Amino acid sequence: MTTPSPTVPESTGPTAPTADRAAFLLDFDGTLVDIAPTPASVQLEPGFADVLLRLRDRCGGALAIVTGRPIEQIDHFLPGIPTAVAGEHGLTLRRYPDRAEEPVTGAKLPSDWRDRAEELVGRFPGTALEEKKAGLVLHYRGNPEVEETFKSAILSWLSGQDVFEIHPSKMAWEIRLAGINKGNAVEALMEQAPFAGRVPFFVGDDVTDMDGVRAARELGGFGYLIPDDFQTAQAFRAWLTHYAETA
Numbered sequence: 001m002t003t004p005s006p007t008v009p010e011s012t013g014p015t016a017p018t019a020d021r022a023a024f025l026l027d028f029d030g031t032l033v034d035i036a037p038t039p040a041s042v043q044l045e046p047g048f049a050d051v052l053l054r055l056r057d058r059c060g061g062a063l064a065i066v067t068g069r070p071i072e073q074i075d076h077f078l079p080g081i082p083t084a085v086a087g088e089h090g091l092t093l094r095r096y097p098d099r100a101e102e103p104v105t106g107a108k109l110p111s112d113w114r115d116r117a118e119e120l121v122g123r124f125p126g127t128a129l130e131e132k133k134a135g136l137v138l139h140y141r142g143n144p145e146v147e148e149t150f151k152s153a154i155l156s157w158l159s160g161q162d163v164f165e166i167h168p169s170k171m172a173w174e175i176r177l178a179g180i181n182k183g184n185a186v187e188a189l190m191e192q193a194p195f196a197g198r199v200p201f202f203v204g205d206d207v208t209d210m211d212g213v214r215a216a217r218e219l220g221g222f223g224y225l226i227p228d229d230f231q232t233a234q235a236f237r238a239w240l241t242h243y244a245e246t247a
Contacts, residue, residue, distance in 0.1 A: 027204035090185030183211030
């Protein structure tokens, strides 16, 4: 097990490994960017791209985005910031910025589920469908009253099979492959350079991030959750900015 020391003093925020030992594995939505009305409308804070580049350099390239989004979306929102990415909760993995994705499985979502999902969101204003390679998300941030309606519909689609599961997210329900989670993604990333031998530091903000928190801690590192450990995503980004400059 990796020994999580030396560390940045707790007085500067939650305990973290020093940059020469750290491997940063960070959630995207609600962590590196604020939650937005739609998945496509998130924005990186001005100047924060430079923070991520500086962090990556100080950590010897050991910076990864561990997200529910497909990898290509992260590249879109973080142009010019080469990172490893675990996409769709670890369904696809890119261990190095210049390498191809590694698909975990070739399983595909039944096409009629996508048709049903499109029909469902079409009935309720303020809702949206987010499609993924092997899953989908029904967002209801703009219409919270349909939460149980969406859940019931998804459960009816999933009945009688064990390949896909339903997962809660922030104002959304997600369908994804069983056994795929951010904890497995963290473990896979930490197996190879530039992450291997370093101390994992995972931060997320949602119930879907708890597996990543657990995995980082079990590997002898640190797993933190917003708002439990950092009051807000903005507070975490401020902490990360300070860390990238001083650690």
